[in-house]
Amino acid sequence: MIERYHVEEIAQVLNGHASGRDSYVDASWRRCVEVYGMDPTRNEPAHIVTETEFRTHREQAEWMIGAARSSLKTLFRQVAGQNYVLLLTDAKGVCVDFFGDDLFADELRGAGLYLGSNWSEDLAGTCGVGACIVTGEPVTVHQDDHFGNAHTALSCTSAPIYDSLGQLAAVLDISLLRSPSPKSSQNLAMSLVTSAARRVEMANLMAANRREWVLRFSSSPEFLDVDPECAVALDGSGRVIGATHAATRMLSRERQLIGERIDGLLGISVDDLPDLMRDRPTEERVVALGDGGAVFGHAIAPQTPRRPPGATVSRTSGGVLTGLAGSDPGMERLLSRVERLAPTEVPLLICGESGSGKTKLARAVHMASRRGGFVTLDCAGMPADEMASVIEAQPRPATLLLRRIEDLSEAAALALPGLLDAHPDLRAIATSGLSPSALLSHEILPCALYHRLAGAVFELPPLRERQDLGWLIERLLRRLSGGEMRLTPSARAELMARDWPGNLRELGNVLDVACALAEGCVIDLPDLPEPPRASNQEQSLEAVLDACNWNMARAARRLGVNRSTVLRRIRKQGLRAPN
Known part of the structure; x- marks a missing residue:
């Protein structure tokens, strides 16, 4: 009987009715059905990774396990005996770790x-x-908040742990096999797990920046030295090189915090830091x-x-990079x-179509x-002398991004x-x-400049050839709408089938328009702007088929041709589907 009511409640949410639960629960239920194709009536067991997979996950998280x-x-x-x-x-x-x-x-x-x-x-x-991974916020999923019937007895409270560059690195969860019915019974668990996650972030920041200044903050002088609320790490010039998540929220004001000078964020400079050390009374260490x-x-x-200028740290956090792609x-x-190359001095050349994410990478x-x-x-159009003056004025060590290097004037290139x-x-x-070959073969760049820049070369694939298109759609939609908007199956299928000549930039624009045109929180086919019409016969058939998992109908829609045309081209090119 309880299971039937749970399934009926999920059906009501799918029909656009609010359940009265937390909004992230309703949004997750919709994703479970419409994105993942799950059935709430099935009693799915817990998914356990293989030993080999577990070792890989454990090794990659070793630094976070140590900090946590x-x-x-x-x-x-604190919760022993409960x-x-x-x-x-x-x-x-x-x-990856358990108590x-x-x-x-x-x-x-x-x-x-x-x-x-x-x-x-x-x-x-x-x-x-x-839900914590999707929202990036602390959540409690209590009993029949869970989608699957196998988990409706559990109560799980989770808090995100961010690395010092602002990327989600881990989740700390406190769970009960059985708990009292009111969700409010888990308020203490929420307080405990968020405080613990904050301390893990602090420990990681401190461990990773032993050779740098660290500035910690508290709204109360009593807790400043023993349990601060947030912290930033600073290089010798006073620029932020790491921060806890709470510090990012406190100081960033909707802008990128990493790389900002501390005197542009607070009423102090790097020269004032010694005045904020423990040899002064806590009450006097006030920061505006x-x-x-x-x-x-x-x-x-x-x-x-x-460390001397130009030296690098031995370990990088992959979080900032892992957020750029799904399962592709x-x-x-x-x-x-x-x-592996990020912390080195190696110059990089990133090639790819317009809008494919070169600057973001x-x-x-x-x-x-x-x-x-x-x-x-x-x-x-940048003159050589202007380029020289800009480069001379930069503080160092720094990163110099040269956008559209093929457009350099001859004098600037020399x-x-x-x-x-x-x-x-x-x-x-x-x-x-x-492409790298075009840059060389057409003598667009002098060889000396090409080889000076191309220490390592990366070619970003166009969006139509990426196998994580569905993941990208959901990620962008979540970012644009704060997790409030969802796609109907037909709208999602249409987006999956498009060619995307404008790549990620075009996808972001389409979703932006769709969010504005949609009635309520559901984006349907009429809300999607029409795609540009262009011939797609020249693109790689095999790449499109791979991106569509060799679904002939989807590949045909993406190429703008009939299914029979796709089959004919497959036979002509001698292509075979992978096993």
Whole structure:
């Protein structure tokens, strides 16, 4: 009887009626049916990754496990005897660390509250960890908030853990096999898990920046030195190179925090930091905020001599890069290479069609490298002397982004290698709408400049060839609408079938228009702007088929031809579907 009511309630939400539950629960139920194709009547068991997969996830999260372990132990002591279990998952939802009572070990394994369980929303349905990953906010998914009948006895409260560059790195979850009916019974669990997540972020920031200034904040002087609310790490010039999530919210004011100078954010400069150390009374360490308010500040000096200009840290966080792609093998391989190169001095050349994300990738590389400044030069029409003056004026070490390098004037192209060689602490990243072979074969760039810039070359695939198109659609829609808007199946199928000559830029514009035109929170076919009509016969058939998982009908729609034409071209080119 209870299961029937649960299924009926989900059906009402799918028909556009609010359930009276938290909005993130309704939104998740809709995704479970319309995006993931789940059935609430099926009693799906917990998804456990293989031993090999678990080892991979565990190894990649080792640094976060180390930062979190002390806070998890403290939290588990706080809830001892109340039958809570603690899970630490990575950003993909896989449990990599666990604290629970051995008396209930078998029951916890059966419920998936154990090492190796995957609580991502597309596998587990509506759940605490999955909803936290999607929203990026602390959530409680209580009993029949869960989508699947297998989990409706559980109560799960989860909080996100962000890395020091602002990317989701992990989720801390506190769960009960059985709990009182009111959702408010988990308010204490929410307070405990959010405080623990904040401390994990603080511990990670401190561990990663032992050789830099760290500035911690608290609204109360009593807790400043023992349990501050947030913190930023600063390089020797006073630029922010890392921050906890709470600090980003406090200081960023809707702009990028990493790379900002502290004197542009607060009423202090890097020279004032010694005045905020522990040798002064806490009440006197007042820091003015940009909005006119004030907090108390605690500055921690570098523990060892600061690394020399141009030196790099030994470990980078992949979070800022992993957010650029979903399950696309080509993009995963590309981003894996980029992650290894990000902290080095190697100059990069990024090629790809207009709108494919070249500038976004370049900025992600800069953030992962933890360099100070980031300056962009639009190469079209820039005189050599103006380019030289801009480069000379940049603080260093910094990243220099050269957009559309193929548009450099001949004089600027001849001068640029010498300028870069004269400033070795400027790391060059160039982007181009042409392929690497076109840049060389047509002598668009002098060979000396090409080889000076192309230390490593990356070619971003166009959107029509990416296998994570569905993931990108959902991610952009969530970002544009705050998770409030959803697509009908027919609207989603139409977007999946389009050619996207404007790539990510076009997709973002289409979703922006659709959100504005839609009635309520549902985007349907009439809300989508018409696609531009152009011939697509020249694009790679095999790449389109791969992106469509060899679905002939979808490939035909994307190419703008009949299904029979696709089959004829497959036979003519001798193509075979992968096993």
